[in-house]
Amino acid sequence: MIDLRSDTVTKPSEEMRESAHTADVGDDVYGEDPTVNELETRAAELVGTEAALYVPTGTMGNQIAARVHTDRGQEILVERESHIFKWELGGLAQHAGLQVRTLNGGERGIPTPEQVKSGYVEEDAHRPGTGLLSLENTHNSKGGVAIDPKEIDAAAKAAHELDVPVHLDGARVCNAAVAHDVSPARFTEEIDSVMFCLSKGLGAPVGSMLAGTEDFIARARRTRKLFGGGMRQVGLLAGPGLLALDNVSRLADDHENARVLAENLAGVGGLSVQSPETNIVLVDTEQAGLTAGEFLTACEEMGVLGTQFDTHVARFCTHWDVSQEDVEVAAENVRDALYTQDV
Amino acid sequence: MIDLRSDTVTKPSEEMRESAHTADVGDDVYGEDPTVNELETRAAELVGTEAALYVPTGTMGNQIAARVHTDRGQEILVERESHIFKWELGGLAQHAGLQVRTLNGGERGIPTPEQVKSGYVEEDAHRPGTGLLSLENTHNSKGGVAIDPKEIDAAAKAAHELDVPVHLDGARVCNAAVAHDVSPARFTEEIDSVMFCLSKGLGAPVGSMLAGTEDFIARARRTRKLFGGGMRQVGLLAGPGLLALDNVSRLADDHENARVLAENLAGVGGLSVQSPETNIVLVDTEQAGLTAGEFLTACEEMGVLGTQFDTHVARFCTHWDVSQEDVEVAAENVRDALYTQDV
Amino acid sequence: MIDLRSDTVTKPSEEMRESAHTADVGDDVYGEDPTVNELETRAAELVGTEAALYVPTGTMGNQIAARVHTDRGQEILVERESHIFKWELGGLAQHAGLQVRTLNGGERGIPTPEQVKSGYVEEDAHRPGTGLLSLENTHNSKGGVAIDPKEIDAAAKAAHELDVPVHLDGARVCNAAVAHDVSPARFTEEIDSVMFCLSKGLGAPVGSMLAGTEDFIARARRTRKLFGGGMRQVGLLAGPGLLALDNVSRLADDHENARVLAENLAGVGGLSVQSPETNIVLVDTEQAGLTAGEFLTACEEMGVLGTQFDTHVARFCTHWDVSQEDVEVAAENVRDALYTQDV
Amino acid sequence: MIDLRSDTVTKPSEEMRESAHTADVGDDVYGEDPTVNELETRAAELVGTEAALYVPTGTMGNQIAARVHTDRGQEILVERESHIFKWELGGLAQHAGLQVRTLNGGERGIPTPEQVKSGYVEEDAHRPGTGLLSLENTHNSKGGVAIDPKEIDAAAKAAHELDVPVHLDGARVCNAAVAHDVSPARFTEEIDSVMFCLSKGLGAPVGSMLAGTEDFIARARRTRKLFGGGMRQVGLLAGPGLLALDNVSRLADDHENARVLAENLAGVGGLSVQSPETNIVLVDTEQAGLTAGEFLTACEEMGVLGTQFDTHVARFCTHWDVSQEDVEVAAENVRDALYTQDV
Ligand SMILES: [Ca+2]
Ligand SMILES: [Ca+2]
Ligand SMILES: [Ca+2]
Numbered sequence A, B, C, D: 001m002i003d004l005r006s007d008t009v010t011k012p013s014e015e016m017r018e019s020a021h022t023a024d025v026g027d028d029v030y031g032e033d034p035t036v037n038e039l040e041t042r043a044a045e046l047v048g049t050e051a052a053l054y055v056p057t058g059t060m061g062n063q064i065a066a067r068v069h070t071d072r073g074q075e076i077l078v079e080r081e082s083h084i085f086k087w088e089l090g091g092l093a094q095h096a097g098l099q100v101r102t103l104n105g106g107e108r109g110i111p112t113p114e115q116v117k118s119g120y121v122e123e124d125a126h127r128p129g130t131g132l133l134s135l136e137n138t139h140n141s142k143g144g145v146a147i148d149p150k151e152i153d154a155a156a157k158a159a160h161e162l163d164v165p166v167h168l169d170g171a172r173v174c175n176a177a178v179a180h181d182v183s184p185a186r187f188t189e190e191i192d193s194v195m196f197c198l199s200k201g202l203g204a205p206v207g208s209m210l211a212g213t214e215d216f217i218a219r220a221r222r223t224r225k226l227f228g229g230g231m232r233q234v235g236l237l238a239g240p241g242l243l244a245l246d247n248v249s250r251l252a253d254d255h256e257n258a259r260v261l262a263e264n265l266a267g268v269g270g271l272s273v274q275s276p277e278t279n280i281v282l283v284d285t286e287q288a289g290l291t292a293g294e295f296l297t298a299c300e301e302m303g304v305l306g307t308q309f310d311t312h313v314a315r316f317c318t319h320w321d322v323s324q325e326d327v328e329v330a331a332e333n334v335r336d337a338l339y340t341q342d343v
């Protein structure tokens, strides 16, 4: 089975397992886990912030950020297809009481400065003020597009001119960095906080980093406790996490494999394939006369796994546990699947 | 001063004041205010529901409805310019923890059945389910357009097919009824609850009605207490409220006055005026080379009051305390204002 | 029927009804209702604060205060039998996300400074900080006891030493003032905000006042809108409210009537009667071999209404619509009821 | 340094580290981590429930339980010194909007059935109904007392008679089981859900289990995602967790060491030592003329670490990484510390 459902499915490498075996640990609730402390220091360096915090999931990282940046009763501006809005169980209202206002970031899921300005709400007697702008890069729902750092800068500057802080859901910001051949820190120049995942393309078994100023991270640490995310000898996961930080440049392989997959699928039996910028390949099945669900069932029978994104959109995601040969085989199997299908 | 800021500014009639003077009252928290009880019965009849509840404001009525219909952690579908979303201080997240999902209801602010279906979210491991659809008629931000009952039916049926209840913010639903020459009850045929205001065009000093099934109203009554809306000898307001129920057909005058106002303003000094369907006149000031704020300041100096809706949109609202002569004078003064302005 | 259920059942006087008839009104959401404005000014004077706000109910006043004084995620200290904790539908958690910490105020429901200090929680990594102390005077559940202003001062000072603001639920603070022969303002010397009801012993049909600093009231006004408490031509209620402010000294009659009622009930058929300090008479029915429910049913058959407070505690409340003769008759009827009862 | 601050400070054994090295893993968000699945099955068996869920912390387990069992706007009954109330950042109000009602569980922190009944609130027009009773065993703040299963049964039955579900914060329920020489499952006979920690005396580096019916766990799993607790290849922690389940009987050593420590400290320099029932030793420093803070500073200088529980109460906690010799040395050092102190 070639598993292209998500880059979260990667299994930890032998080296990572060894680091779990040997990591120096302590009670991180007391701040005494040296491996976690090292991970937090190095993660902050990687994304160019003062400090960072280990969190069990990207969802927790995003939700903590939303809560820490805002005051009770505000609004948050998000892209209308963003993960923080679509896939986090409505947490923005549940955890932080925020009213969501969506911006249409277009094909690439990045709001323009003008959109940020027009989405901004000035607090008055009837309206909650805007308390946060959240951006996403790479943008998952848009097919892993790697938004240009200048576009991130521009949207963030527009928010800052209105005294609105900016959070970046950078679950895959390292993929964006590789795609643009810049450091991940390039994306945070105008950003107040960023979350990025160790457990996706970087290959760690568990965990994400939330990064920002020292003051922000101090408040995030307390909020992590409220969420039940304050773990103990979590150096066992921080060890693999440290190794994950070395995997940034390796993401180029995933991108190349995505390109190969897309190329080999293009035009097959009516599939329409979006040209990938990173490690995500979106396949439109409508012209093939199939729903995404039917298409994925056929793929699964041929040993290839993907996920459904929309009625007629399937997603394949390349990652560390998938080689170029794997994606070539996958593409061939998908082709066979389609021609076997009664379409 | 001709006050066209809102139909909320109407002062109670002498007859209403007399009814406040003489109303039979009791403690409504105990359900013992006969005037309130009569008002609730008659209001339910007017909008064709089993029961109704007196609430101090339309905002409270809408927010109670949102909370009673939904479960913790759900989404609500609203039109993107709707009052419940824009002007109620983010209450949907604050009072009910709801994540808002907006639908673009277009020029007239009414989502199509297809939009409702595509906005619907099925509850799953990552997504909050859709718990409520809220519609608005007349639609305030769209200029008081009177949405056709069939369009309300269609959107509501689409929701019901997905097991989603539907609330109607009918703050001005009686204006819609007059515009379409139907009973207000015509708008609730496919609706689970409706809120309408006594204190707008109907002329009551204070209050709105929330209407729905007996079970819904029983739960709404308890929730009203949570909100601090359970008043005592409020028959003093219910008396005028009962008289307000007799004012539905009178709204035709406001609509005619709005038409006259719009006609007399059309083309004046570059103003672009939306043809009114009810008692609201939206004026676009951009071609006049003015912001709405500048325009309204000029109007005020000439004795005419309106409100700002957007950077270049001003709103005038006709009502009981404004005669046809008043709007003619108002239009003339606005004309003079514009020609006096340095434009 | 002699209705001693609550001082909320009073019906407005002819003078109050006339003031509803004639009050100068305007749209209070715009701040343009002169009668409301006068009421807010005079109410602030009465309780010795910078400013005040008219709210439809005492519950809304208390809940707004709790929300405005605190930050997200704090604790509130309340007396364990206080109204804000027991009878407001859990609003402290619902509206403000506050964790309640209860203090045992003893027989008279007033925490000592030592209790305040020991209930205080310093914010740290695991604990929410204390954000507010709420006191109550007169204390309803304790039988309308009129707490000495020095005890209020002492508890409030203890809170202030810990930088914790203090709210006074003074629904019946005017009764406390009369009982102690001081101005209501005497109770707010060390208090940051106070809510008092116009619609209880003062006889207004509807409404309460929330009072505090100008800054506090500005924030409370906005929060009132969030709660749906921003009414329009509410001068119709503010007129009677202004007259209610003149009724403070009249409360002495209610207190005297309560004393007479208690005296006449004492020892009747095993009833144990708490000596009243204001207008509330608590009757313990246990020695009479009756539950409070059974006792009240018997009373009702004899034309006397009260309310159940606990399994064996009934409450009678004197008020404007009840004369000394009424309470004498009531006592006699209760006596008869008990001897008729099969006890 | 002999670290008696908490049983959370234990470092994973070599065997646990090896299991992290070799554990078969998968993406647990897809339910595909075989080691997690095995852990959940075995944990459910241990505590005698249908199902169980791995959560990163006990706090998250408790808070999820509170949210899943209750409806919006209810009350929760908790012991007044319980962890869920005192040490979880006010999460009950924040995550679930619950109003807390505290019961005084006395010396041993276990409410009687009568207390449960009298704390129960029937939902009505003014009162939130009671939605959950939460118990704690062993009771941390009371010094790790091991509450008898019959007392748990009795309190839980009282709740069930009122249709109120019961959660057990059994962070250290295995210690209670060892102290009473029963299976942990003995404590859940009348319980609807239980949380217990792998990361305390059982020695796992990270994690807790939430256990209950299959339906409850299905809902808890979704709520875990909302909290950001849905981790990926978390078999790396589930492997050590499985080994931790084998450590239940080993807790007897900790209990014996606590007994030895208490015995050796008793009477030293005015210290008053509570006789331990499990692995927690509470030391009252008041008679020694020291605050707990001063006492612990002195201890630390002599190489012994504990935590402050109250102004004059320090806590020592025995665990896997501390031998009988360690506690003897610790006691001796504390003795020396006290006699060195200027007291
Ligand atoms: Ca992984
Ligand atoms: Ca802020
Ligand atoms: Ca009006």
Ligand SMILES: [Ca+2]
Pocket (backbone or CB within 6 Å): B069, B070, B071
């Ligand atoms: Ca529902």
Ligand SMILES: [Ca+2]
Pocket (backbone or CB within 6 Å): B232, B233, C007, C008, C009, C010, C011, C012, C199, C200, C203, C204, C205, C206
């Ligand atoms: Ca009254």
Ligand SMILES: [Ca+2]
Pocket (backbone or CB within 6 Å): A232, A233, D007, D008, D009, D010, D011, D012, D199, D200, D203, D204, D205, D206
């Ligand atoms: Ca441990």
